[in-house]
Amino acid sequence: MPIRMVALWAVRAAVTCGSKDCMVQAILFDLGETLVNFGVGRAEAEGVFRQGARDTYNYLRTAGFELPDFQRYFKTHYRLMQRRYIWSKISGRDFSYMEVVRDAGRKLGLKLDIVTQRELAWHWYGPVRRGATFEHGLHCLIERLALSGVKLGIVSNTLVPGFCFDRHLQQLGLLQYFPVRVYSSDVRYRKPHARIFEIAAERIAVDPVFTVFVGDLIKTDIVGAKAMGMKTIWKTSATTRVVPTANARPDDMIYQLSQLPDVLPRFGWRSGLHVPVVEPVAAVA
Secondary structure (H helix, E strand, O other): OOHHHHHHHHHHHOOOOOOHHHOOOEEEEOOEOOOEEOOOOHHHHHHHHHHHHHHHHHHHHHOOOOOOOHHHHHHHHHHHHHHHHHHHHHHOOOOOHHHHHHHHHHHOOOOOOHHHHHHHHHHHHHHHHHOOEOOOOHHHHHHHHHHOOOEEEEEEOOOOOHHHHHHHHHHOOOHHHOOEEEEHHHHOOOOOOHHHHHHHHHHHOOOHHHEEEEEOOHHHHHHHHHHOOOEEEEEOOOOOOOOOOHHHOOOEEEOOHHHHHHHHHHHOOOOOOOOOOOOOOOOOO
């Protein structure tokens, strides 16, 4: 189906709300490739993993730990990661990279306290963090949404420990806008599983029918949110060739988050006064 046709059915499918009965009260966002662009696909994953291993190896060496050669250190973590991944696929439950850090430390004979484990997880996340980008004007947009009175939250599939994302979002100046953050690595359920959406709805204290979910993946974000009764906005790209089936069709679609203020009124959102916000300089340390 041509891209223009995809856009056409999306506009026709858009919901128009004018009453309090369908007024949006909360907006939940996916994180990776929706709020923040990490740009790490399968082709880049092993290189990023190896760099994370190098960063943590150097961190431990600087801290005075006696370490094996790097190749053994890398393979120990890599094999543990593979086992956890297979277990996750079989069990249908997610895992946190903190478990890999802990188990690798034991196998390598390293006495790692919880503070050191958390710093290692942060350093493993470093290559991904350093390559992350976000849309120009994102801070202005998110503050505008927050000032309009809607509650904001994040629901993310990830093996990265939640505290790493929180630390990164703090550096980016975004954490304060998202009091509700649900990471699969913490709650062990992955989208589209109903439980992760239920947890998000419970924490944000808004009925799913008054909630809009914004995400980039049809099979996890859109399908899972729709099953919970949420309205859905698909953040796609102009080059996508994905054509959602009828039961996975989003209520609307955007190419950039900056388009949200144009789309959200169809779901009963009212922007209120726009307050200009100076874009902060994001820390990358």
